[in-house]
Amino acid sequence: MMSRILNTEVVVPVIERLVKKACCELNDNVMEAFRSACEQEESVLGKETIQILIENGEYAKREQMACCHDTGAAVVIMEIGQNVAWEGKPLKEQVNEGVRQGYEKGNLRKSMVADPLERVNTNDNTPAILHTEIVEGDTVTITVMPKGGGSENMGAFKTLLPGQGIQGVKDFVLEVVKRVGGNPCPPYIIGIGVGGTMDKCAVMAKKALIRPIGKRNAKPLYAELEKEILDAVNNTGIGPLGMGGRITALDVHIDYYPCHITALPVAVNFQCNAARQATETI
C-alpha cells in the first residue's frame, strides 16, 4: 500500500472553517431535537425557553454569529488513516494555527488561559485540546467541538466497584445530574464512558457526544441503559435551563471499553444546548 503524502498545512483552512461553522451553526440533528423537545415540553416557561433556543439557532446561522457567547475550548478530534504520511511543520502547530484563525476571523470569544494557576488569556483561544487516533485507510477526518465551560465544568469521573454494575452506573449518573441541576444549560446531551482506564474513560465520554441524537449504542445492553438513564434524567423535573420541565436531556450516549478486573470506571461529560460540532474529511 502506497502512502498518501499530505503537508500538515492542509489542516489549517479546514480547521478554521470547522471552528466558524461549529460555533455559528447548530446542525439539523440538534435543531430537529429542539423542535420535538418543544412539542413534548409541558412547562410553559420550558416551552418558551426551547422556542427561544430554536429562534437563536436560526438567527445565529443566518447572521453567522456565535450561537452561544462561550465559544469554548476548541476540542479537535482527528482520525488519521495509517497510510497517511505527513510532511511540513509539526501537525500540532498547524492545528493551533487553524484554531487561531477560526476564532479571530469568526469574531469568537477567546477563553483559554495559558496556565491554569497564573490565568493569563492566550488571546487566540489556542491551544486546542487535540485528540488523535490512528485508523485504517488514507483519509483524515477532523471534528471540531467547541466546548463551553458551563457544561464541561459539570462533568465527573468515578471508579466504581465492579460489583456495583449497571445499577451503580445509573446511580452515579443520576447523582451527578441532580447535583449540577440547571448549570450545564439543559436541554443537554450526556456522554458516558464506561470502562477502560481513567483517561480512556473520560475520552470515551467526550467522543460519545459526537454521536447523533437519537442513535443508540449498537450493543443492546448499552442501548437499553441509555434509554433508562434518559428517562430517569427527564423524570428529575430539572427541565430547560433548570427552570422545571419534562425535557432535561435530549439524549444519553454511552460508549464502553474493556477494563481491569478490579475496576468499573465511569465518566460523565455534558454537552449543553449549544451542542456544537462540525466535521470534514480530507
Add this chain to the structure above:
Amino acid sequence: MELTLPLTKEQVKILKVGDVAYLTGYVYTCRDAAHKKIQEALERGEKSPVDWQDQLVYYAGPCPAKPGKVFGSNGPTTAARMDPFVEMMFQQGMIAMLGKGDRAEYVADLCKQYGGVSFLGIGGASAINADRVKSVEIVAYGELGTESIKKLYFDRYRVIVGIDTEGNVLQQQEVPKYKR
C-alpha cells in the same frame, strides 16, 4: 412586563419568581476576574471603579462584535461562580443580578436581607441578544478583555425572575412539579 433601569427598591419588591420582564436601560457586565479585582481594591481600602448604587450586574463575557455591529453574541454565564461576591456587591449598592443556573441557598437569604433580586437569562441563546444591546463602553479593567467591566444599554432584554426579594427560588418551586 417592561422595566426601566435603574430599578428602585419599590420596583424590585413587586417582582415575583417566574415573572418575565423586558429590561431597558444601563447595566454593567462583571464576572469572575472583575469581582475578584473589586474585592482586592476594597480590601486595600480603595473604592470600586464603578458606583454600584441601584445597578444591575450582568454576569457575562461577550464575543467580539462583528464589523459594523455594536455588540457581539452575549448571554448570562453561570451565576453560582459569583455567589461568594453577592454580599459584597449588595453592600456596594447593587440591586439586581443577571446570570444563569442554580445558586447557593445563602444567595436567596441575601436577596431577602438586602431587598435585591436575581434574574435568569437563557444560557445558550446568545446570538439573539446581540441586537438587544444598543451601546457599549468599557469602564474598568480593560486588560481583562471579555471579562472587563462594560456599561451596556439594554433595549428590552428578556429575563425571568429567579430569586425575589422574599427569598423565593424559581427552580425550587418549579422542578418538583415536573418530577415523576
